[in-house]
Amino acid sequence: MKLADVIVDVASACLESMYTYRVNDTFDQGDYQLEVGCVVMVPLGARSVLGFVARVYTADTCACPVKRLRSIQRVCSQPYFTELQLQCAYYMARYYIAPLSACIRLFMPPGGVGKVVRAPHGEPVAGGAPTPVPVAGGTPVVPGEECVVDGARDGASVLATPPVLSIDTTLPSAPAPAPSRAWIYRGPVMHAQQDTWLEITPEGAAYAPPRNAHRQSALLDALRAGPLLLSELALQFDRATSTVNSLVKKGFITKTVQAHSYALSNVNQPHYTRPFQLNEHQHAAISCITQCMDSACGQAVVVDGVTGSGKTEVYLEAIAHCLQAGKNAIVLVPEISLTPQTVARFRGRFGNMVALLHSRLTTKERFEQWQSIYQHHARVVVGARSALFCPLRDIGLIIIDEEHVETYKQEAAPRYHARDVAWWMAQQTAATLVLGSATPSLETLEAVKRENWHHVKLATRANGAPMPPITVVDMAAEFGGGSRSMFSRTLQQALVHTLQHNHKAVLMLNQRGFARFVLCRDCGYTPECTHCSTKLTFHEVNHRLMCHHCGYSAPLPAVCPVCKSPYLKKFGAGTQRVEAELRSFLSQQIELTYEVPVVRMDADTTSARYAHERLLDEFASFETGAVLLGTQMIAKGLDFKDVTLVGIINADTTLNLPDYRSHERTFNLIEQVAGRAGRDVLPGRVILQTYNPHVLPIQAAAHYDRSAFITGELEKRRQFGYPPFTSCVNILAWGAQKEATRHALEQFRVVLMDHLASKGCTTWWVSDVLACVLEKVREIYRFHIFIKAPREAAVSAVLYELVRKRKTVAGVNIAIDVDPLSVM
C-alpha cells in the first residue's frame, strides 16, 4: 500500500496538521510526480484542502487510528522543499510554537500555490467516476484552471446514513446525505512560463511558398537561420501564431514546448578581481571563515567591525571561496540596505549568478528570481529575512549582515528570528554562518561565549580613516542658556563650517517615540487617534493631525475640544518642521555663498518605489555642500566620501521607551550614524544632542566604548532578569472587544499557571495581564503577558503542549512570541 504523509494547509494551532493519505495506484490526475515537497489536494472532513507532502512510503499497516484512509486527489506542483527544509519547518514550528503549515509555507514560491474553493451552488458535480482533469500531459497549472472533485465522502459514511423510512412522497424526504458540493483547485497567480520553440523541417527548408503568402515566406526565412521562440516571432510578425499553425499543419515547421529557463540576465559582466587591497584584519577574518568552511562542521563567525571597516569585502571573498568549493551562498541584508549600491557590489563580483529577493520587487519579479534559484541558475542569493527559505541547494555559507537589526525577527506567525533559523540550518548542513555587525547584539556576544562561535574584529576602517570624534551637547543647558533652537550653537557652527568647505552633512532626527504632537496649554489635552491608543502627529504640509498606525487624519482644531482654550501648542519636531527651520537658518548665514540643498528622507518621502535610492543619488550628485535630513533610515548603508559632519538632533528619544532593549537600540543607533562621517580622507565629526548627557548608552557611544556599555547593560539585564540571562516569551492577545479580549487572556493565564505548576516550572516569572503599550491599534485592543523563564528551561516544549490543548475563543486571537524583540 502506497502512502503519503501530508501537512494540510489549514491555519490552526490546535489541529494536528499531519495526516496520512493513500496514494492510488491508478493515480493519474495532474501531471506531477508525487514526491516530498509537492503541493497536493486532499480531502479533509467534508471539504478538500491543499497540503504539502512530507513523506512518501509503502507500508502494509498504518500507524494512524483511522479505519479507512482517504486518497490524495491531485498533485498540484513540483517539489518545493527538500527533506532538510522540511526538518527546518518542524524545528521552527516547535521552537516558535507556530502551525507547521505556516512554517512550510515559507518555502513556497512567491505568489503562493493556489487554493481550493467551494464550487458555487448548482455546479454540476461528478458522480462516482473520477472527474477528468482538464490537463494535458506536461501542461502546467494555469490560474483559474479547475480540478473538480466530488465533495462526498468516499463510500463508508454515505452508506452509513440511515435509510429514509417515510413513504409519504409529498413531504420532502430527510435531507440528502451531505449534498455533494464540488471543491475546485485554482492554480496560483504566478506560474512558470513555457517557451514554444519553432524549428524548420527539411521539407520546410525546401518549400517555396506561393507568391502571395508573404507572412509564410518571411517566417520560413527567419527560421532558416535557426530555431526561434514563438514569442520572439510574435513581436516581429503580425498574427504569427496563425501563420505558424498553418505551417505546422503542413509539416514545414515543428513546434516544441519547453519549460522556460529563468536564467538571470547578465546585467554586469563579472570581473573577478579584488577591487581593493585587503588589510590584515580583513585577511584574518577571511581566513577564519574559509577555515570554517573547509572544516565543514557548521560553525559561526561573528565579524565585528565598525562601519567602513570593509565587511562587504570580507563577505565577497568568503562567497568566492564558497563558490570555488562548489557550494552556494545566501546573504541576508536588512531590507533598508538592499539598495542598488549594495546589489551592484555583489553583481559586480558574481555577475549573473546573483539572485535578489526583497519585498520591494513585484510578485512577478520575485517569482522570476525564485525560479532562477529553483532552476539552479543562481548561486548567490542576496535578500531580506525570508530569502533564507529560497530553494537554493548545497548551501555552504550564510551571511547575515547588520546582524543586530530587529527586522530579522518576523512579527507575524511564525515569529522566527532569521539569525536563529540560519544557525540551525548551518549546523544541519555543516555550512558556515557569518554574522556581521558594527554593534553585535548581546545575544550574539553571548553565543560567542556559550556556543564557541568565532569572533573576529575589524578594528579599523578599511582605509585607515579614524572614527570621527563625538561631541555631546547637553540640550538642557542650551535651553537654560537661552537658546530656543533645535540646533545647538555647536551644531550651528559646525554646519556652517562644513558647508563653507563644500562638504556635506547628515542630520538625523530620532523619530521613534518622538513625533510632533499638540498639547492644550490650559487643560493639558492632547488629541489622540479614535482608532488607536496613540497621540496624533501634526503634519505641517497639510496642516492636519494624522495617526501613523491606521492613517486616520483630522484637521487641526482651532480651539481645544475639551476646554475651548485657543492656546494649542505644537510640541516636538517632525522632519518637516526641522527641514523648515534648517532652511531658514541656512538662508540667514551670510558666510554661505550658495543656496544649500536640503534632502529630506523619511517615511513620507520614501514611500514610492526606489524613492530611497533616488534621494540618495540626488544627495550624492551635488557638487556643493548639502544636508541630508532624515529619520533612522539614514543610519544604514550610506557611504559618501564628502560627508564630514553628522548631527544627531535628539539622541535620547529612544531611551525612555518601555522596552528592555531601548538602551541597546539607542547605543547602536548612535554608533551606526556616527560611522557615516569622515569615511574617506576628509576627517569627520559627530555632534550628539541630548537631554541625558550622562546616561550610559550616550556616554559609552560618545567614546566608542562598547565594552563599557555592554558591561553595564549586561549587569542591568542580569539584575532585572532579562535576556541573555533568561528566556522570555510574550503572549499577546488581541480582539475588537476590549473586555472580552482581556478576559480571554486572563482565562489563558489561569490555564497557563496550572500548566506551569504541573510541569514543575516554579521559578518562571509570569506577569499579570497587562494592556500593551500600544493598547489599541486600528480599533483592535491588545493585551499581553510577559514571561521570564530560566535560560535553560525548555520554554517552547512546555508551552507547545498548552497551546495544542487550548480552546479558542471567538473574536480573540492569542499569539505566542518566543524570544520577543519588542513588547510594545
Next chain:
DNA sequence: AGCACGCCGACT
C-alpha cells in the same frame, strides 16, 4: 413533534 441555534469535537 419539528425546527432553529449554538457549542463541541473531528478532521488521515
Next chain:
DNA sequence: GTCGGCGTGCTC
C-alpha cells in the same frame, strides 16, 4: 479553520 452532529429550548 470549517464542517456537521447533537443537545437545548422554543413554538406549533
